[in-house]
Amino acid sequence: MSEVEHKALTPAPAVAAGAGVPVPKRRPRHYSVLTRRDKVLLAVMVGVPLFIFVVLIWAMALVSVVLSFTDWQGIGPLNFVGLQNYTYLFQSYPAFWPALSHNLLWLLFFVCFATPMGILLAVCLDRPLRGSWIYQSIFFTPVVLSLAVVGFIWELQYSPIAGNGFIDSLLSGTGLVSANSTPDWLGDPSINIWAVLVAASWRHIGYIMVLYLAGLKSVDPSLREAAAIDGANERQTFFHVVFPVMAPINVVIVVVTVIESLRAFDIAYIINHGKNGLELLSTLITNNSISEASLIGFGSAIAVVLLVISLVPIVLYLTRVMRSEEQ
Amino acid sequence: MDDQVTRREVLKKGLIGAAGLTVLPTVLAACSSTTATPTAAPATPVVTPATGPTPTAAPATPAGQLTGTLKIGSNHSDASELSGMKAINAAFAAATGLAPTMNTVDHNTFQDQINSYLGGTPDDAFTWFSGFRMRFFASKGLATNIDDVWATAKSNYTAGFATSVTGDDQHVYGIPVDYYPWCVFYRPSVFTAKGYTVPATWTDFIALCNKMKTDGLTPIAFSDKDGWPAMGTFDILDLRLNGYDFHIGLMTGANKWTDPKVTAVFKQWAQLVPFYTSGYAGLTWQQACDTLISKKAGMFFLGLFLTGEFSTVEKGTVTDVDFFPFPTLGNSYDAEAALDAPIDIWMVSAKSPSLAADLANVKAYMSFWAKGSTQVLMYKANNGFIPTANDADTTQYDPLTQKAVKIVSAAQKITQFMDRDTRPDFAGANGMQSFLLSFLKNPTQDTTALQASIQKFWDALPAYAG
Numbered sequence: 001m002s003e004v005e006h007k008a009l010t011p012a013p014a015v016a017a018g019a020g021v022p023v024p025k026r027r028p029r030h031y032s033v034l035t036r037r038d039k040v041l042l043a044v045m046v047g048v049p050l051f052i053f054v055v056l057i058w059a060m061a062l063v064s065v066v067l068s069f070t071d072w073q074g075i076g077p078l079n080f081v082g083l084q085n086y087t088y089l090f091q092s093y094p095a096f097w098p099a100l101s102h103n104l105l106w107l108l109f110f111v112c113f114a115t116p117m118g119i120l121l122a123v124c125l126d127r128p129l130r131g132s133w134i135y136q137s138i139f140f141t142p143v144v145l146s147l148a149v150v151g152f153i154w155e156l157q158y159s160p161i162a163g164n165g166f167i168d169s170l171l172s173g174t175g176l177v178s179a180n181s182t183p184d185w186l187g188d189p190s191i192n193i194w195a196v197l198v199a200a201s202w203r204h205i206g207y208i209m210v211l212y213l214a215g216l217k218s219v220d221p222s223l224r225e226a227a228a229i230d231g232a233n234e235r236q237t238f239f240h241v242v243f244p245v246m247a248p249i250n251v252v253i254v255v256v257t258v259i260e261s262l263r264a265f266d267i268a269y270i271i272n273h274g275k276n277g278l279e280l281l282s283t284l285i286t287n288n289s290i291s292e293a294s295l296i297g298f299g300s301a302i303a304v305v306l307l308v309i310s311l312v313p314i315v316l317y318l319t320r321v322m323r324s325e326e327q
Numbered sequence: 328m329d330d331q332v333t334r335r336e337v338l339k340k341g342l343i344g345a346a347g348l349t350v351l352p353t354v355l356a357a358c359s360s361t362t363a364t365p366t367a368a369p370a371t372p373v374v375t376p377a378t379g380p381t382p383t384a385a386p387a388t389p390a391g392q393l394t395g396t397l398k399i400g401s402n403h404s405d406a407s408e409l410s411g412m413k414a415i416n417a418a419f420a421a422a423t424g425l426a427p428t429m430n431t432v433d434h435n436t437f438q439d440q441i442n443s444y445l446g447g448t449p450d451d452a453f454t455w456f457s458g459f460r461m462r463f464f465a466s467k468g469l470a471t472n473i474d475d476v477w478a479t480a481k482s483n484y485t486a487g488f489a490t491s492v493t494g495d496d497q498h499v500y501g502i503p504v505d506y507y508p509w510c511v512f513y514r515p516s517v518f519t520a521k522g523y524t525v526p527a528t529w530t531d532f533i534a535l536c537n538k539m540k541t542d543g544l545t546p547i548a549f550s551d552k553d554g555w556p557a558m559g560t561f562d563i564l565d566l567r568l569n570g571y572d573f574h575i576g577l578m579t580g581a582n583k584w585t586d587p588k589v590t591a592v593f594k595q596w597a598q599l600v601p602f603y604t605s606g607y608a609g610l611t612w613q614q615a616c617d618t619l620i621s622k623k624a625g626m627f628f629l630g631l632f633l634t635g636e637f638s639t640v641e642k643g644t645v646t647d648v649d650f651f652p653f654p655t656l657g658n659s660y661d662a663e664a665a666l667d668a669p670i671d672i673w674m675v676s677a678k679s680p681s682l683a684a685d686l687a688n689v690k691a692y693m694s695f696w697a698k699g700s701t702q703v704l705m706y707k708a709n710n711g712f713i714p715t716a717n718d719a720d721t722t723q724y725d726p727l728t729q730k731a732v733k734i735v736s737a738a739q740k741i742t743q744f745m746d747r748d749t750r751p752d753f754a755g756a757n758g759m760q761s762f763l764l765s766f767l768k769n770p771t772q773d774t775t776a777l778q779a780s781i782q783k784f785w786d787a788l789p790a791y792a793g
Contacts, residue, residue, distance in 0.1 A: 071789035071790075073442075073467075073752070073789055074442050074443070074446055075467050075468070079789070084787070088787040092783045092784075092787065093784070093787075094761070094762075094780050094784075095757045095761055160605070160606035160610065184606030184608065184609050185609070186552075186608075186609035187552065187606045187607065187610065188606070188608070188609075189608070189768055192609070271552075272552050272609075273554065274757070275554060275760060275761045275764060276768075279757070283756075287755055288752075288757060290440075290442075290443065291439045291756065292438050292439060293751055293753075294442040294751075294752060295752050295788070295789070297789070298787075
């Protein structure tokens with residue numbers, strides 16, 4: 001315990017000492033590592049974020065847990081109903097299991113397809129390539145766009161109305177599919193989740209690419225040279241030299257992918273408020289608790305389920321970080 | 328990239344991502360109430376909104392000059408409706424010297440945010456819907472009764488309208504300003520060209536659908552991306568098959584969704600689904616209406632507000648659209664000629680910070696809306712909104728509206744629409760909207776499990792303190 005505290009404190013004196021160097025007037029008789037100003041500064045800089053964190057994150061999360069045991073509708077006194085919200089959610093609510101499986105599908109799709117694609121693009125663009133920045137900009141543009149815009153763009157792409165939707169027009173125009181039987185990308189509940197995953201990946205790939213590219217740029221070039229001298233080909237260099245060196249970035253990528261999958265919301269919500277095959281835990285929360293329905297107690301129960309699921313990767317990540325810090 | 332910074336960012340993102348979703352209800356509710364009312368900054372820190380009966384306060388006469396402010400929240404976001412609202416506010420300003428501050432919010436967004444809006448800092452008056460949906464919020468103390476306004480206004484209304492704005496506590500909470508019936512729309516030019524006749528019975532209707540199909544038309548334009556349009560078809564089939572009393576009992580929970588009568592409705596509906604627009608689940612009603620306008624679809628069962636899309640898409644062709652009441656099924660309920668004719672109303676909020684100061688102005692505004700001359704201004708902007716007041720100048724109505732008025736007055740029973748006749752938490756996106764979509768996905772299914780699932784959903788809802 002004391003070791004942890006010590007660890008936590010060490011950066012602060014280092015900063016203080018560093019700041020103190022160019023100021024020669026500093027009085028030497030107080031041999032405290034921290035001046036009063038430092039202490040006030042430290043208190044403010046740690047205290048304010050801590051306060052915000054505790055009040056806006058932990059207190060709110062805790063309130064949600066409490067609310068999940070009530071049938072509160074946003075007004076009036078709290079009426080505790082025990083586990084009723086949870087039993088209904090798990091046993092009878094028809095939208096819950098589809099939503100959960102869609103979230104998991106989202107995660108799988110991102111892990112197996114979107115994230116590797118982003119890494120591949122980053123590796124390709126890391127090489128000396130004429131106009132590399134143009135490609136980077138093209139792939140990164142979707143990340144800059146607001147998700148509302150992304151949703152709108154893809155809604156137009158997928159539109160089933162003849163002559164409106166680009167994809168269906170392309171399919172019928174080239175004669176691949178007859179004009180009367182073009183797929184209903186967003187309305188058909190058996191395929192719309194895939195259509196949305198493509199749209200979401202369009203954005204996610206660019207995000208991962210930029211993260212990974214930044215990491216690749218920081219890899220010491222001498223490592224590659226050494227690998228080349230040892231006769232490793234490009235594939236071997238990447239998998240045996242670059243990839244292991246990139247370990248910290250790899251963890252970031254994994255965590256970002258997991259988080260993006262669990263909090264997937266915008267596109268599905270823009271398309272049809274998350275129903276008819278596009279149920280996600282996040283849209284269920286919104287539809288139940290902040291819509292006209294205002295079933296805040298029930299919505300909170302879904303939120304708690306999502307929190308518990310989210311805790312798994314976070315705990316895994318934190319234990320990994322802490323273990324590596326101890327080493 | 329700096330390793331430390333990245334880790335910290337990621338950690339932050341991770342925790343916010345996880346915990347953020349958990350706190351979504353509270354945080355977003357807080358956000359939405361502020362975004363919904365950008366103009367509703369508390370002018371005076373009044374903490375005692377006038378609730379409960381105020382029989383002594385005489386309604387302000389609109390003729391007099393008003394001072395102070397008046398904030399109104401409007402869901403009339405479509406271009407035509409917005410111009411109607413502007414005309415009405417200008418007329419109010421001309422009559423009283425007070426120009427209302429209008430806060431217009433997208434129609435669907437307004438609905439989604441209604442709870443946080445009314446529970447937060449709403450405008451003084453707001454647009455809403457009559458029926459259970461009005462009573463629901465009135466029973467939660469989120470609306471101020473306007474018995475005194477109604478006392479002078481009610482002579483201008485028929486009895487049906489009075490019922491539609493009366494709360495569970497017998498106080499009046501709204502001013503009915505317009506209504507529109509749900510009917511089957513078609514283009515007469517198409518019917519003339521192909522030699523179709525308007526079907527009066529179910530058999531004729533199905534025969535016409537088959538004929539249209541062989542003629543290469545989509546017989547019935549249908550869209551359910553927004554979730555609510557399908558409710559209209561359920562309503563009318565239930566009314567035709569099982570009658571008004573059963574339908575209302577179903578909507579209010581007196582009758583069960585597991586009833587075989589509900590099974591019969593789904594069975595009947597399954598006959599229509601093959602005639603629907605393909606890909607309807609991905610279409611908005613505007614997109615489906617465009618297929619009717621472009622003569623690719625033969626008929627469309629929707630509210631009269633659909634004529635607004637006609638005037639938007641093809642300026643000046645609103646003449647080539649007509650409608651007929653949904654066909655009868657040949658049973659004892661045919662005589663009821665019941666239909667959905669939702670009534671839009673204006674309500675006075677309870678939690679508006681400026682309400683106490685503005686109360687006289689709000690009531691003057693409510694009285695103003697209770698006049699036919701005001702409602703006609705909205706009608707002129709969008710023919711889908713039929714005035715409710717008796718003194719509305721009907722000579723200004725086009726033939727379509729006159730027909731609609733005739734159909735509605737011929738109906739012995741009028742319902743509001745599923746999402747207005749039942750509780751809002753039941754009708755939502757992951758409630759009834761999803762249930763109906765899952766029926767439509769496989770219309771020939773055995774609906775027993777689906778009906779049980781609907782009933783379970785109803786039973787799991789918090790008790791309604793009505």
